[in-house]
Amino acid sequence: MVATKSTSTTENISAQASAKSPMSRPPVVVVMGHIDHGKSTLLDYIRKTNVVDKEVGGITQKMSSYEVVHKTADGEKSITFIDTPGHESFNAIRKRGASAADIAILVVSAEDGVKPQTIDALKAIQEGNIPYIVGISKIDKPNADINRAKLSMAENEIYVEGFGGSISAIPFSGKTGEGVNDLLDMILLLSEVENFTATNDGESESIVIESQRDKVRGISATLIVKSGTLRSGDVLVAGTAISPVRILENFLGKSIKEAGPSKPVRVVGWSEEPQVGGLCITFATKKEAEKYVYEQSLKNKAPVVIPKQRTAEEVAGTAIVPLVLKAESSGSVEALKYEIKKLKIDRVEFKIVSASIGDITEADIKLASAKPETLVIGFTTKVEPGAKSTAERFGIEINTFDIIYKMTEWLQEIGTKRAPRLEIEEAKGLGKILKVFSVNKDKQVLGCRVESGSISLNDRVKILRRDVEIGEGRIRELQHMKAKTSMVEEGKECGMMIESKIEIVPGDKIQATHIVVK
Ligand SMILES: Nc1nc2c(ncn2[C@@H]2O[C@H](COP(=O)(O)OP(=O)(O)OP(=O)(O)O)[C@@H](O)[C@H]2O)c(=O)[nH]1
Numbered sequence: 001m002v003a004t005k006s007t008s009t010t011e012n013i014s015a016q017a018s019a020k021s022p023m024s025r026p027p028v029v030v031v032m033g034h035i036d037h038g039k040s041t042l043l044d045y046i047r048k049t050n051v052v053d054k055e056v057g058g059i060t061q062k063m064s065s066y067e068v069v070h071k072t073a074d075g076e077k078s079i080t081f082i083d084t085p086g087h088e089s090f091n092a093i094r095k096r097g098a099s100a101a102d103i104a105i106l107v108v109s110a111e112d113g114v115k116p117q118t119i120d121a122l123k124a125i126q127e128g129n130i131p132y133i134v135g136i137s138k139i140d141k142p143n144a145d146i147n148r149a150k151l152s153m154a155e156n157e158i159y160v161e162g163f164g165g166s167i168s169a170i171p172f173s174g175k176t177g178e179g180v181n182d183l184l185d186m187i188l189l190l191s192e193v194e195n196f197t198a199t200n201d202g203e204s205e206s207i208v209i210e211s212q213r214d215k216v217r218g219i220s221a222t223l224i225v226k227s228g229t230l231r232s233g234d235v236l237v238a239g240t241a242i243s244p245v246r247i248l249e250n251f252l253g254k255s256i257k258e259a260g261p262s263k264p265v266r267v268v269g270w271s272e273e274p275q276v277g278g279l280c281i282t283f284a285t286k287k288e289a290e291k292y293v294y295e296q297s298l299k300n301k302a303p304v305v306i307p308k309q310r311t312a313e314e315v316a317g318t319a320i321v322p323l324v325l326k327a328e329s330s331g332s333v334e335a336l337k338y339e340i341k342k343l344k345i346d347r348v349e350f351k352i353v354s355a356s357i358g359d360i361t362e363a364d365i366k367l368a369s370a371k372p373e374t375l376v377i378g379f380t381t382k383v384e385p386g387a388k389s390t391a392e393r394f395g396i397e398i399n400t401f402d403i404i405y406k407m408t409e410w411l412q413e414i415g416t417k418r419a420p421r422l423e424i425e426e427a428k429g430l431g432k433i434l435k436v437f438s439v440n441k442d443k444q445v446l447g448c449r450v451e452s453g454s455i456s457l458n459d460r461v462k463i464l465r466r467d468v469e470i471g472e473g474r475i476r477e478l479q480h481m482k483a484k485t486s487m488v489e490e491g492k493e494c495g496m497m498i499e500s501k502i503e504i505v506p507g508d509k510i511q512a513t514h515i516v517v518k
């Protein structure tokens with residue numbers, strides 16, 4: 001049987017937790033998997049509340065954390081869950097979920113089997129180095145096929161029991177509840193084996209799971225307590241964000257006074273949004289917290305770079321070329337950065353989005369895919385097969401080099417191609433107005449002699465009076481020797497109709513211009 005925690009149970013657990021360090025604590029379990037495979041529905045069933053319906057567009061946009069109690073033969077046991085979104089763009093959230101959790105449930109639909117974000121989730125789990133259980137979801141559906149799902153796992157190197165491996169795979173339905181208790185039993189079994197402990201005396205340390213900004217309440221953050229006890233009246237620091245713990249709530253939004261290890265809590269009233277995934281530490285007073293933040297800021301002080309203010313024209317006229325760099329050693333990474341900085345191409349700015357050591361991975365391609373014009377450059381590194389296929393899918397260009405100047409030559413070439421073309425207005429001919437034949441509103445019929453260069457039909461002209469530009473016009477008709485023509489050269493006289501707001505008089509000069517693209 002499953003129920004959300006009652007107040008009396010909370011008291012029991014905090015009573016148990018008041019002993020001196022270190023002691024068992026509830027497991028923190030992250031639920032991950034492909035989009036729509038039934039993660040939120042599972043948690044929803046477990047909590048017996050309706051989370052799915054509240055989600056915008058059916059996608060879990062933010063990670064949420066809940067605490068439940070599972071009844072076993074040994075009594076009631078608490079479990080903290082973290083829900084994560086399955087959509088591919090939330091890889092970072094998955095990673096943070098895995099870093100905050102002790103155990104993961106990899107949810108795979110019995111209908112669909114393994115899908116791309118199942119693999120992304122698995123990678124996050126492996127990077128987080130936490131044990132995991134596979135949950136095979138939607139077994140109530142007519143097309144469900146547990147064996148087929150397990151086979152698709154084996155094809156993707158997820159070897160569950162009976163299919164070449166030892167990973168537990170529990171079939172369940174978040175709709176009917178079938179198998180959910182088995183899943184919870186398995187979580188508790190695994191946590192017994194792993195024996196997660198923490199001290200609950202002393203100041204708390206927590207992990208920031210999500211932060212939100214609300215017009216009415218200000219900035220709030222969901223935290224999971226890692227150790228110690230978080231108490232009302234403490235002052236929290238996460239990075240440079242500070243919050244006095246005045247409003248402390250449990251996952252149901254109920255006001256609480258304290259929370260021990262593994263508890264999800266919400267703290268409202270931060271000075272700024274604390275960074276998700278960051279560590280949150282405790283101080284007794286605001287003064288101490290502020291002093292700590294100030295001292296940290298001095299330690300981490302990087303030289304302040306004031307960005308040069310660029311004019312609108314400069315911005316519009318510059319092509320930004322984002323780069324993702326990979327090299328085999330930090331020395332090579334530095335060398336690449338140095339060489340790229342030296343490249344100077346007019347109206348082109350190379351922007352290094354990331355520069356790191358190792359082979360080119362799928363994650364690098366995903367990072368690059370935020371802007372399709374990004375170039376991924378590898379220097380004496382390999383391209384992982386997954387990265388290659390992802391790059392093809394996203395249309396991202398990967399280039400690898402073994403010689404640094406080959407890379408700079410290539411970048412020079414690409415940069416030059418990408419430089420925005422500049423439209424320059426060039427003077428092409430000068431004419432002197434000899435006579436005004438007629439003026440009809442802004443259409444003026446004039447006699448003119450070409451003094452230099454040439455003047456063509458439809459040229460834009462600048463009107464000069466005593467060599468000062470007084471306005472502009474356009475040549476709408478052009479004649480030479482009373483016959484229509486498209487161009488008149490130096491030394492020749494012509495008749496023309498100019499459209500201009502300026503009233504042109506004999507003696508004025510017209511300078512014909514044309515646009516040259518460079
Ligand atoms: N029949 C049946 N439908 C299910 C089950 N689990 C989920 N669904 C349905 O599948 C759809 C997606 O379920 P969610 O729980 O929102 O999926 P999710 O994995 O949380 O999706 P994201 O948060 O978007 O990644 C919903 O329409 C659910 O009603 C199940 O066990 N059985």
Ligand SMILES: [Mg+2]
Binds near residue numbers: 058
């Ligand atoms: Mg969801």
